Amino acid sequence: MALIQYFARIQIESGSRKLIDAEAGRLGLKRPMVVTDHGVAGAGVLDLVLSATAQGADWPQFRDVPPNPTVAASEALLALYREQNCDGFLAVGGGSVIDCAKGAALMLTHDVPITELLARRGGLDRIGPIAPIIAVPTISGTGTEIGRGAGLTLADGEKGVFLSHHLIPRVAICDPDLTKSAPARLKAGSGIDALGHAIEAYLSPAFNPPADAIALDAIARLVDCLPRAVLDAEDGEARFELMMGTLEAAMSMWKGLGAAHALSMPFDDLGLHHGTLVGVLMPEALRFVLPAVSDERRTRLAAALRCDGDAIPATLADLNRRIGLPAGLAAMGVPEDSLERAGVVAAATPFNHSAARAGSAEDYTAMARAAFN
Amino acid sequence: MALIQYFARIQIESGSRKLIDAEAGRLGLKRPMVVTDHGVAGAGVLDLVLSATAQGADWPQFRDVPPNPTVAASEALLALYREQNCDGFLAVGGGSVIDCAKGAALMLTHDVPITELLARRGGLDRIGPIAPIIAVPTISGTGTEIGRGAGLTLADGEKGVFLSHHLIPRVAICDPDLTKSAPARLKAGSGIDALGHAIEAYLSPAFNPPADAIALDAIARLVDCLPRAVLDAEDGEARFELMMGTLEAAMSMWKGLGAAHALSMPFDDLGLHHGTLVGVLMPEALRFVLPAVSDERRTRLAAALRCDGDAIPATLADLNRRIGLPAGLAAMGVPEDSLERAGVVAAATPFNHSAARAGSAEDYTAMARAAFN
Numbered sequence: 001m002a003l004i005q006y007f008a009r010i011q012i013e014s015g016s017r018k019l020i021d022a023e024a025g026r027l028g029l030k031r032p033m034v035v036t037d038h039g040v041a042g043a044g045v046l047d048l049v050l051s052a053t054a055q056g057a058d059w060p061q062f063r064d065v066p067p068n069p070t071v072a073a074s075e076a077l078l079a080l081y082r083e084q085n086c087d088g089f090l091a092v093g094g095g096s097v098i099d100c101a102k103g104a105a106l107m108l109t110h111d112v113p114i115t116e117l118l119a120r121r122g123g124l125d126r127i128g129p130i131a132p133i134i135a136v137p138t139i140s141g142t143g144t145e146i147g148r149g150a151g152l153t154l155a156d157g158e159k160g161v162f163l164s165h166h167l168i169p170r171v172a173i174c175d176p177d178l179t180k181s182a183p184a185r186l187k188a189g190s191g192i193d194a195l196g197h198a199i200e201a202y203l204s205p206a207f208n209p210p211a212d213a214i215a216l217d218a219i220a221r222l223v224d225c226l227p228r229a230v231l232d233a234e235d236g237e238a239r240f241e242l243m244m245g246t247l248e249a250a251m252s253m254w255k256g257l258g259a260a261h262a263l264s265m266p267f268d269d270l271g272l273h274h275g276t277l278v279g280v281l282m283p284e285a286l287r288f289v290l291p292a293v294s295d296e297r298r299t300r301l302a303a304a305l306r307c308d309g310d311a312i313p314a315t316l317a318d319l320n321r322r323i324g325l326p327a328g329l330a331a332m333g334v335p336e337d338s339l340e341r342a343g344v345v346a347a348a349t350p351f352n353h354s355a356a357r358a359g360s361a362e363d364y365t366a367m368a369r370a371a372f373n
Numbered sequence: 374m375a376l377i378q379y380f381a382r383i384q385i386e387s388g389s390r391k392l393i394d395a396e397a398g399r400l401g402l403k404r405p406m407v408v409t410d411h412g413v414a415g416a417g418v419l420d421l422v423l424s425a426t427a428q429g430a431d432w433p434q435f436r437d438v439p440p441n442p443t444v445a446a447s448e449a450l451l452a453l454y455r456e457q458n459c460d461g462f463l464a465v466g467g468g469s470v471i472d473c474a475k476g477a478a479l480m481l482t483h484d485v486p487i488t489e490l491l492a493r494r495g496g497l498d499r500i501g502p503i504a505p506i507i508a509v510p511t512i513s514g515t516g517t518e519i520g521r522g523a524g525l526t527l528a529d530g531e532k533g534v535f536l537s538h539h540l541i542p543r544v545a546i547c548d549p550d551l552t553k554s555a556p557a558r559l560k561a562g563s564g565i566d567a568l569g570h571a572i573e574a575y576l577s578p579a580f581n582p583p584a585d586a587i588a589l590d591a592i593a594r595l596v597d598c599l600p601r602a603v604l605d606a607e608d609g610e611a612r613f614e615l616m617m618g619t620l621e622a623a624m625s626m627w628k629g630l631g632a633a634h635a636l637s638m639p640f641d642d643l644g645l646h647h648g649t650l651v652g653v654l655m656p657e658a659l660r661f662v663l664p665a666v667s668d669e670r671r672t673r674l675a676a677a678l679r680c681d682g683d684a685i686p687a688t689l690a691d692l693n694r695r696i697g698l699p700a701g702l703a704a705m706g707v708p709e710d711s712l713e714r715a716g717v718v719a720a721a722t723p724f725n726h727s728a729a730r731a732g733s734a735e736d737y738t739a740m741a742r743a744a745f746n
Contacts, residue, residue, distance in 0.1 A: 012580075207385075209594070210587045210621050217586035248583050 008146035010247060012174040014236060017052040020090070020134065023171045024053075027132045033086040035077060035101045037065040040093045043181050045138050049092050060084040068271060069096045070153040071114055071160065074103030081108070088132040091169070092178075094190065095142030095274075098135045102150035102167050105131040115154060119163040127164035135169035138178045140229075140242045141190025141275050143197065143250025145172035159269060174247065176239035179229075185276075188230045188323040191242055193275030195222045195319075196282055197249035200258035202301060203293055203356040208255045215252035219304040221245035223319065230323045256354025260285035263364050265349050266342035272332055279325045280332065283313040284367040292357035328373045339368040381519035383620060385547040387609060390425040393463070393507065396544045397426075400505045406459040408450060408474045410438040413466045416554050418511050422465050433457040438466065438473045441644060443526040444487055444533065447476030454481070461505040464542070467563065468515030468647075471508045475523035475540050478504040488527060492536040500537035508542035511551045513602075513615045514563025514648050516570065516623025518545035532642060547620065549612035552602075559646075561603045561696040564615055566648030568595045568692075569655055570622040573631035575674060576666055576729045581628045588625035592677040594618035596692065603696045629727025633658035636737050638722050639715035645705055652698045653705065656686040657740040665730035701746045712741040 011019050024032060034056070036046050041063050050056030062077045077100060081089075091101035107114055108131045117123035135145035144150070148167050154160045179187070198218035201211060225241035232238065263285060264277040290298060290312060298309045307315040326332045329339075343365030352358055359367070384392050397405060407429070409419050414436050423429030435450045450473060454462075464474035480487055481504045490496035508518035517523070521540050527533045552560070568591075575588035598614035605611065636658060637650040663671060663685060671682045680688040699705050702712075716738030725731055732740070 209590055209617055210624055213586040213590035213621070214583045217582055221582070244582055248586070251583055 008168045009171040010146060010174060011171065012243060012247070014175065014177050014240065016173050016175040017049050017136065017178065020049070020053050020056070020136070020173060023134055023173065024088070024090070027088060027134070027170055029088040029132060029134070031084070031086050032059055032088045032090040032134065033077070033081045033084060034059050034061040035065060035089055035091045035097055036061065036063050036093050037067075037097055038063055040097070040138050045178055045181060046092055048178060049136055059090065060086060065093065065097045065100045067096060068153055069100040069103065069151070071103060071155060073100050074107060074152060077101070078104040078107050088134070090134045090136065092136045092138060094137065094139040095144045098133070098137070098144045098169070099150040099152060101133050102130070102144075102162070103152045105133055106150070106162065106167065115160070117162060119161045124163050127162070127166050130166050133169040135172045136178065137172065137174060137243070139182050139186060139190045140179055140239070140246040141193040143194060143246050143253070145169055145174065146247055147250050157269070159265070172247075174243050176236060176243050179239050179243065180233055180236075184230050184233075184324065188226075188325055189273050189276030189279060191222065191226045191229065191246070191275070192279030192282070192320070192323065192325065194242075194246040194249040195219065195226065196260050196275075196278040197253045197257065198222065198245070199282070199286070199301065200261060200355070201249070201252040201255045203258055203289060203297065204256035204354045205356055206255045206354065211252045211255040214248050215255075216300060216304045218245045218248035218252060219301070221248065223305050227319070227322050257351045258285065258355035259289050259352065259357070259359060259364070259367065262349040262351035262355065262359070263342065263346040263367055265351070266338070266345035267329065267332075267334055270334065270338070272334070276325060276332065279320055280328060281367065281371050283317040283320070284371040286313045286316065287370075288359060288363060288367055289355055289357045328371055329368060330372050334372070336372065339365050339372070342368050381541045382544040383519060383547060384544065385613075385616060385620070387548065387550050387613065389546050389548040390422050390509065390551065393422070393426050393429070393509070393546060396507055396546065397461070397463070400461060400507070400543055402461040402505060402507075404457070404459050405432055405461045405463040405507065406450070406454045406457065407432050407434040408438060408462055408464045408470055409434065409436050409466050410440075410470055411436055413470070413511050418551055418554060419465055421551060422509055432463065433459060438470045440469060441526055442469045442473040442476065442524070444476060444528060446473050447480060447525060450474070451477040451480050461507070463507045463509065465509045465511060467510065467512040468517045471506070471510070471517045471542070472523040472525060474506050474508075475503070475517075475535070476525045478506055479523070479535065479540065488533070490535060492534045497536050500535070500539050502539050506542040508545045509551065510545070510547060510616070512555050512559060512563045513552055513612075513619040514566040516567060516619050516626070518542055518547065519620055520623050530642075532638070545620075547616050549609060549616050552612050552616065553606055553609075557603050557606075557697065561599075561698055562646050562649030562652060564595065564599045564602065564619070564648070565652030565655070565693070565696065565698065567615075567619040567622040568592065568599065569633050569648075569651040570626040570630065571595065571618070572655070572659070572674065573634060573728070574622070574625040574628045576631055576662060576670065577629035577727045578729055579628045579727065584625045584628040587621050588628075589673060589677045591618045591621035591625060592674070594621065596678050600692070600695050630724045631658065631728035632662050632725065632730070632732060632737070632740065635722040635724035635728065635732070636715065636719040636740055638724070639711070639718035640702065640705075640707055643707065643711070645707070649698060649705065652693055653701060654740065654744050656690040656693070657744040659686045659689065660743075661732060661736060661740055662728055662730045701744055702741060703745050707745070709745065712738050712745070715741050
């Protein structure tokens, strides 16, 4: 088994699910609450995970994480956790499941309304240690298994963002076997999110050479393995590489993200799949941003993508086609009359300020129109 | 100012010493103990640092850090710290000064003999939080300003190694202005240590793609800037790059090091300059190790060093000449009759086990002989 200790503690290898008992023991967990959703449980992935443990069949389970996680779901999870006298979380699923566990673990140890801990209200400085989480991702993309962020929809419909290094799970057990059975659409949409993290982090102008180095390695890795992992479920090596590239992308994004993530936010709020949105928006976002990027940086990005410097947006559009992403926002169900308002929302996101080129509301609406069909 | 938050909190920029007050305030420090040595104080660098603070002239000072730090010096520092009612450390100097502060900060919060906290006695799991340290490096090389290690000579002469993420200073204030006045010999010997960290970490076989990516970036950066920084004290850009490459090298070395660091240890114990030893030993260490390295990895290392794959040791030997390192161990004062025993010590170090190719005592003695003249 390869042990990587970095921002987070990561166990990555085919079969690493067998380490859950040892890692739970290291954390002193005797009765973790298993958090998952019906998709993961129904596909047999939860059984695959729990059967690798000695006692997992006896651990209490919460399977009701919604596709886009909510504070309400975290509250329901927390109520069950208390009722069952659990001592930590075993989150088995995608970003929604892991973020739902983060929300419950946060509320358990912070006796204030969770809205007071939002990043935009200064939560970064007020969030302290949370209950231990073991994260077991079943799809590669968000990187929240080693990330310091959590996104939970609030009671009023706002997508609440929470940030703190205390939100990093105590260990991420990354077993590419668990990502095998996910639908190809979901693999593509989630994996392209990771590539978006790495590209937008690399282009973000903050000075951070180690993050740049990791981002470039992630880009080269992801652009190679993503089509193979999506198109051939039997390609275990590609699934491993996709998982590793996702982790690297998540490490690099401490630098900041950019225009594709900014513009995805208003459409995220419609309940559409976040990663797929990022993929669909990326070519137009890069057409907008790249003119503000230095020649050297554009050349290094192109080298990682194995294309010419002026072919970066077209290369990403081609990648989208190869992995079967929707042709545009319209095909995802975005109403055409939402584009104007979307531009206003995108321009106000923090991602617009960490982008290589800041856009106006009109700029973002123009990008959305260009990505519509 | 560029803020990088990574393993450690790093403030890096020409003039970043002006941030000491703000960073001390963030940590709640009102009366830090200034730790330094007579070289740093005598060269005016301490004044340069303290004059960038509002109250620094009033903070108590400990200037008696020896060239190779000892537990005895840390004890003397701690006694003064207690007498002066300090609430943290401001370590201004090279690796010796910062490690001396780490030793005192460790003893302050751990009520057991420090020898019980040695890495070889399982200290990694028993070291908890230590008193806050602000590290202000005045030479680029060791990277201990963001490192989790500390090396202190014990009462019996053993070089004690302590490891814990709690030993990472709370903030590293990296100001290349402060490295300007160091003697060229010291710049060369310390800077080549950083290159050694990056090369040996990259070649170490542990699986860690982000560390590999950071190491390659460090290697390309250091091989370019080190000669310029050593040969032209006015080249501030080179000093900045050397500082950044040193930080990246320190980040990458969590992977493990290799044969040059293994073989430096017995000669370190003679009181010789550690980094200079690493530089002098590196060409022979690589001649030994590279045959066990994959073609792909050797090719990428050569690309970072801007040479052919079979010219790596010669390129490093040439770099040594350009920056004025001694021609061999003999010129450093190593007695020829110590080489046999040195091989035995080197083979027993942990660095031998993280090297791409493990060596026997005879192998190491042969390397030392080849690097003798």
